Amino acid sequence: MSRIVYVNGDFVPEEEASVSVFDRGFLFADAVYEVTSVLDGKLIDFDGHCARLDRSLSELGMSMPMDRDAFLEAHRELVARNDIGDGLIYLQVTRGAADRDFHYPADATQTVVMFTQAKPGLAENPQAQTGIKVISIPDLRWDRCDIKTTQLLYASMGKMKARAEGADDAWMVDDGKVTEGTSNNAYIVKDGTIVTRQLGNEILPGITRTAVLRFAREAQMKVEERAFTLEEARTADEAFVTSASSFVMPVVEIDGARVGAGAPGPIAKRLRDIYIEEMRRAAS
Numbered sequence: 187m188s189r190i191v192y193v194n195g196d197f198v199p200e201e202e203a204s205v206s207v208f209d210r211g212f213l214f215a216d217a218v219y220e221v222t223s224v225l226d227g228k229l230i231d232f233d234g235h236c237a238r239l240d241r242s243l244s245e246l247g248m249s250m251p252m253d254r255d256a257f258l259e260a261h262r263e264l265v266a267r268n269d270i271g272d273g274l275i276y277l278q279v280t281r282g283a284a285d286r287d288f289h290y291p292a293d294a295t296q297t298v299v300m301f302t303q304a305k306p307g308l309a310e311n312p313q314a315q316t317g318i319k320v321i322s323i324p325d326l327r328w329d330r331c332d333i334k335t336t337q338l339l340y341a342s343m344g345k346m347k348a349r350a351e352g353a354d355d356a357w358m359v360d361d362g363k364v365t366e367g368t369s370n371n372a373y374i375v376k377d378g379t380i381v382t383r384q385l386g387n388e389i390l391p392g393i394t395r396t397a398v399l400r401f402a403r404e405a406q407m408k409v410e411e412r413a414f415t416l417e418e419a420r421t422a423d424e425a426f427v428t429s430a431s432s433f434v435m436p437v438v439e440i441d442g443a444r445v446g447a448g449a450p451g452p453i454a455k456r457l458r459d460i461y462i463e464e465m466r467r468a469a470s
């Protein structure tokens with residue numbers, strides 16, 4: 187069955203959807219995106235994703251092409267039209283189509299594209315039982331990783347390198363300190379304290395990160411927002427990552443060395459359970 191996708195106000199079969207070859211998202215990665223998960227047909231943390239979209243756009247001198255309520259309605263319409271129980275909604279906003287020129291065009295109309303990815307059993311991902319393996323790679327990205335742009339080639343390269351080495355993902359390292367995963371925020375746990383890099387230009391302010399840190403603090407867990415070294419990660423009791431699509435995912439191996447007992451740790455497991463339960467309750 188073909189998906190129904192959203193392009194600039196229209197809901198159309200994916201085969202009929204099109205965007206200009208002059209679109210700056212295509213030519214310059216002059217575009218930002220969001221991925222929102224769907225559980226039981228409901229959106230997880232929609233407002234968080236919408237707020238970050240607004241911020242990403244404004245950092246690039248763009249504004250929201252439509253307001254929060256219109257975005258929410260379009261998300262819900264896509265979920266309904268594609269009969270999504272569990273899955274993801276991808277949303278991309280570009281600066282629009284214009285004759286190729288590095289300068290921003292004065293009068294382009296933004297392009298808005300949305301599509302769904304069905305992921306039955308998203309919250310019961312069996313990887314959460316075994317945990318994932320990561321390798322470390324140098325962080326060679328630009329210095330505005332806080333903006334969620336579509337420049338994802340280095341992330342793809344990292345995931346390909348991880349796969350070639352029998353791992354699931356890569357953690358990026360800058361000046362000896364872990365920044366984040368290729369598509370997630372990175373955490374370690376040592377002596378009961380959860381450590382994750384502080385917000386700044388070097389990492390994406392994860393929407394899942396915000397919620398997970400709030401739940402951790404509400405559960406009286408100790409949290410330190412600071413950079414940690416690869417060495418600290420290798421000798422940690424636990425490690426995990428967070429993202430909209432993986433929620434809280436335990437990391438059991440870094441560069442071939444077991445983290446802690448080499449199995450998902452109790453804090454990661456507990457945070458995953460709390461996150462899924464609380465976010466299901468608050469879903470829109």
Ligand code: PLP
Pocket residue numbers: 221366367368369370371389390391392393394395428429430431
């Ligand atoms: N860091 C990077 C580089 C990402 O690409 C992502 C998600 O795609 C995240 C962190 C996690 O962000 P979120 O929790 O909002 O999905």
